[in-house]
Amino acid sequence: MHELKRLTILAGALAVAWVAAPAFGQAPSTTPDAAHDHAAPEDGFKRTPAPADAYVYIGWPNDNETVHTTHVHVWFGTRNFGVAPAGTNKPNTGHHHLLIDTPLPPMDLPIPNDKNHLHFGLGQTETFVDLPPGTHTLQILMGDADHVPHDPPLMSKKITIHVVGQDNKVSQAH
Numbered sequence: 001m002h003e004l005k006r007l008t009i010l011a012g013a014l015a016v017a018w019v020a021a022p023a024f025g026q027a028p029s030t031t032p033d034a035a036h037d038h039a040a041p042e043d044g045f046k047r048t049p050a051p052a053d054a055y056v057y058i059g060w061p062n063d064n065e066t067v068h069t070t071h072v073h074v075w076f077g078t079r080n081f082g083v084a085p086a087g088t089n090k091p092n093t094g095h096h097h098l099l100i101d102t103p104l105p106p107m108d109l110p111i112p113n114d115k116n117h118l119h120f121g122l123g124q125t126e127t128f129v130d131l132p133p134g135t136h137t138l139q140i141l142m143g144d145a146d147h148v149p150h151d152p153p154l155m156s157k158k159i160t161i162h163v164v165g166q167d168n169k170v171s172q173a174h
């Protein structure tokens with residue numbers, strides 16, 4: 001009985017150590033709050049220059065479009081700027097990030113990677129996103145090899161769409 005209790009306490013202490021460990025690590029955090037608590041590297045994240053005439057846009061949906069499906073096709077593109085997979089250090093290239101229902105992230109840090117910030121690190125220029133019925137905002141933000149926005153940052157207009165109709169996932173379940 002005592003042995004079991006000791007083991008339980010030991011396991012608990014290990015669990016605490018495990019949870020606490022990342023706070024002392026060097027891994028960059030992706031949560032905005034934590035990102036502000038951590039100092040950037042000595043000289044900050046080096047931002048990749050972008051030409052002034054580079055342009056990024058959402059080809060579909062249109063701004064203010066009403067979309068009659070929750071499985072929404074989105075395509076996007078660039079002008080005067082190339083698309084390259086993440087990790088590619090080639091001048092005047094980057095990869096797309098789709099920001100969903102969120103304001104722009106900090107421009108001097110890697111773009112977060114979560115359900116509101118989708119990375120197209122293989123160089124994709126279209127996707128399908130599942131959005132619940134309602135009003136949503138979409139915006140494209142380009143990132144460099146390290147997912148950091150360019151200087152100046154390349155972003156599309158932020159558009160608003162209205163999703164109506166049945167939730168596909170729910171209807172398919174019946």
Ligand SMILES: [Cu+2]
Nearest residue numbers: 119121143147
């Ligand atoms: Cu990225």
